[in-house]
């Protein structure tokens with residue numbers, strides 16, 4: 001499958017089947033914390049980047065084998081609202097399944113009335129909002145120059161006002177970049193303007209696009225949560241957990257491949273015939289298990305096994 005990946009199990013969405021509507025790293029932002037690496041196609045052109053007909057066919061085939069999916073989630077290799085067929089895709093999905101539809105977006109295209117209209121039939125939308133001022137917005141999200149944070153905020157607010165579904169705002173906090181008292185004060189005001197159903201706080205717990213994008217520690221996240229108000233929760237997972245067993249063939253194949261040589265997500269996805277997001281899911285599991293780490297070389301981010309210290 002080219003456009004469908006997973007299912008991915010998460011605390012937020014239960015069991016979710018991913019739907020990817022754009023080619024790898026097609027985005028109007030180039031966030032310093034992006035887990036997929038730097039944006040290679042920075043654009044705000046809306047077009048049918050991938051065929052909606054193909055996506056729907058793949059989705060129907062995937063659903064004929066999977067029966068316990070909680071959400072169909074538009075997310076993936078870039079910004080899903082850049083596909084001009086997004087509204088059509090949601091409508092078609094609603095025509096053949098009762099599974100809830102979620103859209104994870106950077107929120108920038110909610111400036112557009114057309115995009116807001118297309119998203120109305122979804123059940124859950126999770127826009128990111130990592131800044132409340134233009135200066136910090138440019139530092140953390142590195143958007144296209146034509147995008148103003150005030151217009152993005154106003155777009156999210158207008159969408160929430162008209163939307164009958166659920167809207168959670170996700171804020172990614174980066175140490176020393178968007179966590180100053182001034183920015184958090186502005187953020188608190190923006191949250192009360194938008195009035196999301198929930199605010200989910202995240203931080204850089206996985207290898208970012210830029211090595212200087214550092215996480216807040218748990219205590220700092222808790223302080224921000226208290227400051228931002230009662231609808232706020234921390235969703236970042238800190239620290240290595242008990243290594244889970246390598247569950248699937250794909251995960252084993254990635255682990256074996258990385259033991260031979262370091263590789264990027266794209267190298268692994270191309271080499272093993274996996275979707276980049278599916279590859280990312282297994283990479284995250286291996287990082288969480290303390291088995292592999294990221295290293296930068298040139299402009300790229302590679303993953304390699306962590307060597308055990310010799311005694």
Ligand code: SF4
Pocket residue numbers: 027028029030031033034035036039077078079106
């Ligand atoms: S984190 Fe999302 S919005 Fe930011 S560059 Fe990556 S894909 Fe784009």
